[in-house]
Amino acid sequence: MEKIHNTLRDSPVARWTALILLALTMFFAYMFIDVLAPLSTQLETSLKWSPDTFGAVAGSEYFLNVFVAFLIFAGIILDRIGVRRSAILSGILMVIGASIKLYGISDHFNAGGFGYDFFNSFWTGFPASAKVACMGFAIFGCGVEMAGITVSKGIVKWFAGKELALAMGLEMAIARLGVFSVFRLSPYLAEQGGITLSVGVGTLLLLIGLLSFSVYFFFDKKLDSQTDSLRTASDPEEEFKVSDLKAIFTSKTFMVVAGLCVLFYSAIFPFQKFATGMLESRLGMTTVEAGNLFSYFPIGAMILTPFLGWFIDHKGKAATMLFAGSLLVIICHLIFAITPVENFTFAVALGAIILLGISFSLVPAALWPSVPKLVDNKVLGSAYSIIFWIQNIGLMLTPILIGWSLKVSNPGVAERILAGEDIKYNYTVPMLIFAAFGVAALALAFYLKVLDKKKGYGLESPNIRK
Ligand SMILES: C[C@H](NC(=O)[C@@H](N)CCCCN)C(=O)O
Numbered sequence: 001m002e003k004i005h006n007t008l009r010d011s012p013v014a015r016w017t018a019l020i021l022l023a024l025t026m027f028f029a030y031m032f033i034d035v036l037a038p039l040s041t042q043l044e045t046s047l048k049w050s051p052d053t054f055g056a057v058a059g060s061e062y063f064l065n066v067f068v069a070f071l072i073f074a075g076i077i078l079d080r081i082g083v084r085r086s087a088i089l090s091g092i093l094m095v096i097g098a099s100i101k102l103y104g105i106s107d108h109f110n111a112g113g114f115g116y117d118f119f120n121s122f123w124t125g126f127p128a129s130a131k132v133a134c135m136g137f138a139i140f141g142c143g144v145e146m147a148g149i150t151v152s153k154g155i156v157k158w159f160a161g162k163e164l165a166l167a168m169g170l171e172m173a174i175a176r177l178g179v180f181s182v183f184r185l186s187p188y189l190a191e192q193g194g195i196t197l198s199v200g201v202g203t204l205l206l207l208i209g210l211l212s213f214s215v216y217f218f219f220d221k222k223l224d225s226q227t228d229s230l231r232t233a234s235d236p237e238e239e240f241k242v243s244d245l246k247a248i249f250t251s252k253t254f255m256v257v258a259g260l261c262v263l264f265y266s267a268i269f270p271f272q273k274f275a276t277g278m279l280e281s282r283l284g285m286t287t288v289e290a291g292n293l294f295s296y297f298p299i300g301a302m303i304l305t306p307f308l309g310w311f312i313d314h315k316g317k318a319a320t321m322l323f324a325g326s327l328l329v330i331i332c333h334l335i336f337a338i339t340p341v342e343n344f345t346f347a348v349a350l351g352a353i354i355l356l357g358i359s360f361s362l363v364p365a366a367l368w369p370s371v372p373k374l375v376d377n378k379v380l381g382s383a384y385s386i387i388f389w390i391q392n393i394g395l396m397l398t399p400i401l402i403g404w405s406l407k408v409s410n411p412g413v414a415e416r417i418l419a420g421e422d423i424k425y426n427y428t429v430p431m432l433i434f435a436a437f438g439v440a441a442l443a444l445a446f447y448l449k450v451l452d453k454k455k456g457y458g459l460e461s462p463n464i465r466k
Contacts (some may be wrong), residue, residue: 007223007226007227008223008226009157009158017219018153018220019158019171025087025209025213026148028202029143029175029178030176031178031181032098032185033144033179034179034182038182038187039186046195059136059399061140063396064138064139065389065392066140071145071149074086075381076382078149079379083214084217084220086150090143090146091209092211093139094144094206094210095206095207097136097137098199100135100139104128104129104132116128146356149381150381150383152368152384153384155171160377164463169303169308169309169310173302176302177302180295180302183295189201213463215219232457254375259440260322260444264326265391267435267438268329268360270398271333271434273399274399275297276294277290278430279293281424282341282344282427299357301360301361301364304358314464316459316460319448321366322367323449325359326442328356330439333431333438334435335430371383371387375458405430407435410426
């Protein structure tokens with residue numbers, strides 16, 4: 001058979017190269033997200049960042065996305081200007097935000113550099129360095145979430161009808177590797193040249209990421225010109241209109257998926273921030289030991305996600321995986337919450353962490369490639385942005401809820417620790433809240449299976465069309 005309809009996406013080398021270019025930027029972006037996460041102790045001594053200052057800077061990543069609804073605009077921009085231009089825009093936003101954050105924590109700024117007097121003149125309980133870092137991180141947050149939806153739409157563009165879930169799984173695995181790497185690299189760099197070196201290297205890597213997006217730009221342009229020339233006059237590309245978004249907001253199934261996403265991810269990403277403290281408390285470990293034990297979590301997810309993606313491409317069963325992943329998250333958090341002290345050994349904790357890693361592979365591997373089955377391609381960018389926006393609200397509020405529940409369920413403990421007593425928090429209530437998120441996600445996963453069966457979205461069908 002003569003192949004007359006070949007485009008760049010039909011070449012495995014071209015489409016996997018496109019994936020690597022997109023995933024490389026996300027690798028650096030996920031590194032930057034957590035570049036300060038392992039440095040809380042140094043930040044407290046060198047920049048006077050108390051734990052709540054540290055938490056506020058961490059949460060600032062979501063501020064503009066949630067309160068200014070930047071993510072919603074980002075989706076509309078993506079659907080209007082296309083993947084390659086949106087990729088460049090998001091890459092630039094990440095670099096600008098990271099540079100501002102770098103400036104905020106730099107010795108130059110904190111020794112009275114440009115803007116220091118102004119930022120030090122109000123709300124003096126919150127350090128000037130943290131204010132500038134928050135501003136920078138909020139701009140970076142717009143960039144990284146915009147990059148996330150752009151990469152998802154980009155992968156669909158190259159892999160629809162082919163190895164879509166495998167490609168998405170690999171992209172996520174590379175991002176998880178970024179998280180693992182930065183937990184190892186950042187403390188080492190900070191030891192060699194201070195916190196500025198860690199954040200400086202992170203910012204430099206983002207510039208390389210922008211370069212990678214720039215190379216991708218040309219692949220995407222070539223693919224579009226090929227697709228356009230194949231398109232016939234009777235089959236024009238559908239234009240995106242803002243009014244098309246109504247179809248997303250009124251789709252019950254889409255809203256169920258968005259609900260499942262926010263509940264599941266709220267039981268995972270915020271838990272990452274409390275996991276070390278919980279393991280220290282339950283197993284009487286040091287921070288380093290607890291951190292090392294917990295590092296099996298992203299690694300487990302990294303290894304498994306691409307395999308599950310491959311499975312979905314060839315065999316389907318995405319809705320079942322969403323159900324199984326939600327069930328596992330409940331089991332794990334209940335193990336952390338209610339296993340009696342005498343039974344909560346290192347092996348039990350490790351087993352629960354591995355199970356959680358499996359859960360964190362099942363749900364992301366199944367969820368993101370399912371979205372194109374629910375909405376039209378012309379609103380796909382907006383669909384991803386709405387899911388991310390709803391998810392960001394959860395990711396911003398859950399750490400506050402968990403921190404508050406930890407405090408009220410342990411009356412007087414904070415004061416006794418400040419007074420120098422060697423006592424630990426009891427994490428039962430926060431872990432039960434995380435488990436409750438899992439229960440709600442499980443209910444939605446069950447409902448999604450019912451809806452899929454009734455309406456035939458094909459969530460259980462393989463992606464690869466033979
Ligand atoms: C693909 C997915 N990414 C997201 O859900 C992002 N909106 C959140 C990134 C948050 C990082 N603190 C994923 O990583 O599974």
